[in-house]
Amino acid sequence: MIKALQKVSNKMLFNESTSASGVSSMKGNKLKIRHLLIALLLGASVVSIFVGVADISVFDILTGDADKLFLISASRFPRTISLVLAGIGMSVSGLIMQQLTRNKFVSPTTAGSLDAAQLGLLLGLILIPSAGTLMKGGFAFVFTFAASLLFLKIVDSIRIRNVIFVPLVGLMFGAILNSVATFFAINLNIVQDVNAWMMADFSGVLSGRYEMIYFSLPAVAITYLYANKFTLIGMGEDFSKNLGLNYRFVMNLGLFSVSLTLSAIVLTAGAIPFLGLVVPNLVTMIYGDNIKKVLPEIALFGAIFLLTCDIIGRLVIYPFEIPIGLMVGIVGGAIFLIMLLRRR
Amino acid sequence: MIEIKNISKHYGDHVVLNDISLRFPKGKITSLIGSNGTGKSTLLSIMSRLLVQDNGEVFVNEKKNTDYKSAVLSQHLSILKQFNNIELKLTVKELVSFGRFPYSQGRLSEEDHEKIEETLGFLDLIELQDMYLEALSGGQRQRAYLAMVVAQDTEYILLDEPLNNLDMRHSVQIMKILRKLTEVLGKTIIVVLHDINFASHYSDYIAALKNGRVKYFGKANEIINEDILKDLFGISFCISQSNGKKLCNYFNHFN
Amino acid sequence: MRNNSRNIMLISSLAIVSMVFYLFFSLGNSWEFALHYRGMKLAAIVVVSCSVAYSTVTFQTLTTNRILTPSIMGFESVFMLLQTLLVFIYASESFKAVNNLENFLLSIVCMVGFAFVLYMLIYRKGVRNMYLLLLIGLVLGILLNTLSSFLQLLIDPNNFFIVQGKMFASFSNINQDLLAYALFILGITILLSFRYIKRLNILALGRDQAINLGLNYNKNIRLFLVVIAVLVSVSTALVGPVLFLGLLVSNLTYEILNTYKHEVIIPVCALVTLVVLVGGQFLTEYIFELSTPISTIINFIGGIYFVYLLIRRKKL
Numbered sequence: 001m002i003k004a005l006q007k008v009s010n011k012m013l014f015n016e017s018t019s020a021s022g023v024s025s026m027k028g029n030k031l032k033i034r035h036l037l038i039a040l041l042l043g044a045s046v047v048s049i050f051v052g053v054a055d056i057s058v059f060d061i062l063t064g065d066a067d068k069l070f071l072i073s074a075s076r077f078p079r080t081i082s083l084v085l086a087g088i089g090m091s092v093s094g095l096i097m098q099q100l101t102r103n104k105f106v107s108p109t110t111a112g113s114l115d116a117a118q119l120g121l122l123l124g125l126i127l128i129p130s131a132g133t134l135m136k137g138g139f140a141f142v143f144t145f146a147a148s149l150l151f152l153k154i155v156d157s158i159r160i161r162n163v164i165f166v167p168l169v170g171l172m173f174g175a176i177l178n179s180v181a182t183f184f185a186i187n188l189n190i191v192q193d194v195n196a197w198m199m200a201d202f203s204g205v206l207s208g209r210y211e212m213i214y215f216s217l218p219a220v221a222i223t224y225l226y227a228n229k230f231t232l233i234g235m236g237e238d239f240s241k242n243l244g245l246n247y248r249f250v251m252n253l254g255l256f257s258v259s260l261t262l263s264a265i266v267l268t269a270g271a272i273p274f275l276g277l278v279v280p281n282l283v284t285m286i287y288g289d290n291i292k293k294v295l296p297e298i299a300l301f302g303a304i305f306l307l308t309c310d311i312i313g314r315l316v317i318y319p320f321e322i323p324i325g326l327m328v329g330i331v332g333g334a335i336f337l338i339m340l341l342r343r344r
Numbered sequence: 345m346i347e348i349k350n351i352s353k354h355y356g357d358h359v360v361l362n363d364i365s366l367r368f369p370k371g372k373i374t375s376l377i378g379s380n381g382t383g384k385s386t387l388l389s390i391m392s393r394l395l396v397q398d399n400g401e402v403f404v405n406e407k408k409n410t411d412y413k414s415a416v417l418s419q420h421l422s423i424l425k426q427f428n429n430i431e432l433k434l435t436v437k438e439l440v441s442f443g444r445f446p447y448s449q450g451r452l453s454e455e456d457h458e459k460i461e462e463t464l465g466f467l468d469l470i471e472l473q474d475m476y477l478e479a480l481s482g483g484q485r486q487r488a489y490l491a492m493v494v495a496q497d498t499e500y501i502l503l504d505e506p507l508n509n510l511d512m513r514h515s516v517q518i519m520k521i522l523r524k525l526t527e528v529l530g531k532t533i534i535v536v537l538h539d540i541n542f543a544s545h546y547s548d549y550i551a552a553l554k555n556g557r558v559k560y561f562g563k564a565n566e567i568i569n570e571d572i573l574k575d576l577f578g579i580s581f582c583i584s585q586s587n588g589k590k591l592c593n594y595f596n597h598f599n
Numbered sequence: 600m601r602n603n604s605r606n607i608m609l610i611s612s613l614a615i616v617s618m619v620f621y622l623f624f625s626l627g628n629s630w631e632f633a634l635h636y637r638g639m640k641l642a643a644i645v646v647v648s649c650s651v652a653y654s655t656v657t658f659q660t661l662t663t664n665r666i667l668t669p670s671i672m673g674f675e676s677v678f679m680l681l682q683t684l685l686v687f688i689y690a691s692e693s694f695k696a697v698n699n700l701e702n703f704l705l706s707i708v709c710m711v712g713f714a715f716v717l718y719m720l721i722y723r724k725g726v727r728n729m730y731l732l733l734l735i736g737l738v739l740g741i742l743l744n745t746l747s748s749f750l751q752l753l754i755d756p757n758n759f760f761i762v763q764g765k766m767f768a769s770f771s772n773i774n775q776d777l778l779a780y781a782l783f784i785l786g787i788t789i790l791l792s793f794r795y796i797k798r799l800n801i802l803a804l805g806r807d808q809a810i811n812l813g814l815n816y817n818k819n820i821r822l823f824l825v826v827i828a829v830l831v832s833v834s835t836a837l838v839g840p841v842l843f844l845g846l847l848v849s850n851l852t853y854e855i856l857n858t859y860k861h862e863v864i865i866p867v868c869a870l871v872t873l874v875v876l877v878g879g880q881f882l883t884e885y886i887f888e889l890s891t892p893i894s895t896i897i898n899f900i901g902g903i904y905f906v907y908l909l910i911r912r913k914k915l
Contacts, residue, residue, distance in 0.1 A: 105734070109741070150906070150910075153910060154909045154910065157909060157910065162730050164730035164731055164733070164734050165664070165730055167734060168667060168671065168730060168733055168734060168737065169666065169667075169909070171671065171737055171741075172666065172667065172671060172905065173905075173906075173909075175671070175842060175902075176843070176898075176902035176905060176906065179842065179843070179895065179898035179899065179902055180899065180902065182766075182895065182898075183891075183895045183898070183899055186763070186767070186891070186892070186895060187890070187891065191759075191763050191766070192751060192752075192754075192756055192759045192763075195748050195751050195752060196752055198748065199745075199748050199749060199752060273741060273745060274741075322749075323749060323752075325745060325748075325749075326745055326746065326748075326749045329741070329742060329745035329746075330742065330745070330746075333738055333739075333741060333742040333745075334742075336738055337735060337738055337739070340731065340734060340735055340738070341720065341735070392810075392811065393810060394806075394807050394810055394811075413813075414810070414813045414814065414815050415813035415814075416813070417813065418811060418812055418813030419813070422811055423807070423811045424811075425807050432803055432804075432859045433857060433858070433859060434859050438859065442800075442801065442804065442808075442812060443812070445801055445812045445813065445814075446812055446813040449797070450797035450798075450800065450801075493811075496811075496812070
């Protein structure tokens with residue numbers, strides 16, 4: 001009986017949320033925008049493939065110039081695809097973290113997750129110098145997962161219910177993890193090298209060295225399937241249990257997919273700041289908070305954003321590159337600041 | 345005399361207070377009532393300079409509140425807001441001593457100490473005076489905060505939902521203290537209340553807000569009236585007499 | 600109350616003992632030199648103790664919480680960017696191009712200027728939400744950090760060590776002139792602001808109560824924010840960034856003291872900081888034999904303590 005009731009209320013909740021944006025003309029508009037975003041993404045990808053020190057034109061591909069085709073398959077294509085996946089992964093992870101904590105300002109940057117992934121990588125490198133990519137990725141994953149669990153526990157125990165207080169604590173938390181990493185780095189005399197990995201940069205992405213990033217795909221799929229449940233989880237343990245949800249399981253699943261995505265991205269490219277914060281916020285500002293509906297837009301927009309930043313970074317001081325970590329840091333940071341200042 | 349003239353306040357497009365003017369009777373308790381979101385707390389915050397109004401003026405003893413030095417104004421007017429959860433390790437007596445800050449700027453004189461003792465006695469807090477706030481129950485803590493405001497010894501005391509989260513016994517206790525403050529010490533008290541029966545039984549005047557305006561103002565007995573209350577809250581009331589006061593029954597779900 | 604005075608006595612004697620011990624521990628033959636050298640370090644420790652204690656406790660009172668420290672507002676990022684820029688521009692010549700004193704003063708000017716810009720950003724809106732101010736400072740800090748990291752990548756590895764030396768606080772090579780300047784600025788700041796210190800007791804009650812009790816809230820917040828900016832700048836410019844020191848010592852102080860009075864908390868906190876720093880310096884010199892900078896030790900301990908605070912204590 002109780003179970004049945006819960007199911008009914010469950011259904012009602014979901015129906016309500018789907019009917020909220022159910023006006024048909026709106027739907028048509030949204031579809032158009034989605035198509036536009038897809039077109040933009042394709043366009044940006046094509047540009048991304050053709051931008052670089054070596055000139056490649058469509059003509060080369062058509063004539064089958066072997067050297068240039070090799071360049072594309074070994075460097076340009078891997079770079080573009082990892083940019084797209086990283087863009088999707090970062091923004092979707094940001095979204096899940098915001099859902100799980102019910103706080104718009106939480107993201108991989110503001111919850112210490114990126115720092116945890118970096119610390120994991122560094123420790124993997126120190127403890128098992130011969131470790132392969134998968135092993136290092138494993139270290140990063142374990143640390144990110146543990147740090148996320150810890151951060152959620154921290155958020156739970158915070159009594160000051162000010163939205164801004166949570167990311168402040170998260171940033172402090174990240175700074176601690178960072179200082180631990182620095183502690184090891186300084187003893188091994190590799191501060192500058194560590195700095196270099198931590199700055200996200202896709203110029204080193206080559207075929208054979210980027211495939212880890214595909215690990216973010218299943219995580220994104222999980223997110224899509226569980227989107228509604230993540231929203232409910234964010235309302236608290238009692239609330240979600242009342243609706244018959246397996247709180248622990250869904251919570252851990254969310255953290256699992258976030259950690260997997262982040263460690264894959266950090267391993268392949270490095271830490272990309274602010275992306276997971278800015279993209280979900282901008283998109284939900286326009287489309288509202290129905291996660292299931294806006295998830296595709298968030299993913300698309302994240303990928304376009306990252307691709308565009310990368311293309312600009314490659315062109316501004318051509319033939320040199322501005323690392324994407326710096327580009328996104330500046331653009332994303334500026335957007336975030338504007339968002340903060342415009343808040344009432 | 346405390347008086348507001350043409351007070352307006354809006355947040356974005358949402359108008360909270362719309363050109364409100366009112367004189368609050370001296371030495372009496374005036375209750376502010378109205379549905380949620382009608383701007384009662386906002387009005388109180390504006391009167392006590394916690395919030396700045398978009399338009400209009402607040403007069404305290406015929407002088408604009410902005411013309412006072414802040415420290416001087418706090419010798420005339422005090423406010424107690426709804427949420428007072430500070431994390432400090434303070435005893436009741438220390439908290440009450442803060443009420444003397446406007447006079448002493450932190451250096452307590454003999455007179456201040458007397459006032460503090462007097463207040464502790466007045467609010468029946470002598471036994472609790474050395475307890476830490478965190479160790480008190482909700483009702484006791486509320487009384488301690490009220491004591492701080494009483495120690496501030498101002499002519500005008502503004503209280504924002506002082507009965508929030510209190511049980512019946514503690515609510516009655518607080519309201520009796522308020523009556524004593526007006527009757528014995530001659531204070532003017534303006535209090536936001538949600539329980540219509542407390543407003544009816546303990547206040548001299550009632551100001552009812554609706555849609556950002558003072559819709560009704562008058563003696564408590566005049567305002568407690570079936571038609572007025574129905575207009576204010578949108579439900580019907582059944583009013584009876586008890587001990588010369590009006591008692592409202594609005595638990596009328598079934599008719 | 601009796602507990603309080605006992606603890607204050609205890610921490611004072613601990614401070615004195617640790618200072619004396621540090622000064623005279625295995626002095627060796629060239630004791631005159633050693634004493635002078637250690638005395639300089641100790642003086643620097645005193646300056647940092649006072650500024651960290653005063654700025655952190657004040658900051659936590661203004662923001663009504665106990666787990667944030669003023670360094671999260673981005674001061675240290677400004678300092679690091681400046682140091683990186685200097686090395687980036689002048690490479691190995693940077694010491695010649697900008698001498699220690701100039702660097703010190705330039706750092707202070709930049710950090711105070713940064714604080715000024717920060718306050719200006721939210722000045723228009725009034726100081727309704729302190730946390731917003733902090734978050735903006737923090738975001739700016741991350742931005743500057745990213746910029747520093749980028750520049751650091753471009754710096755010649757041989758010159759990078761100059762930057763690395765600035766990344767971690769150190770009391771080991773204190774310049775006499777700088778110390779004099781730092782003491783002067785610290786003294787003036789304390790002298791000018793300490794008579795307002797009781798206002799902090801009221802500000803601790805929160806904005807609404809402070810206004811009710813007749814304090815001009817915005818004016819006082821600004822006053823103390825200036826004090827914080829100056830103190831953090833002086834300490835950072837003198838020895839370098841000490842991220843978690845403030846967090847560690849302020850919370851230790853709240854543990855041992857049972858009072859709300861800032862006129863007591865702040866001096867005691869300065870003593871606690873002194874003990875922690877002298878202890879840390881001793882560890883660096885004699886246990887780690889200078890292989891690990893004092894700031895990493897403090898960050899490490901402070902960081903663990905921070906996590907402990909967050910998890911163990913329900914009160915945040």
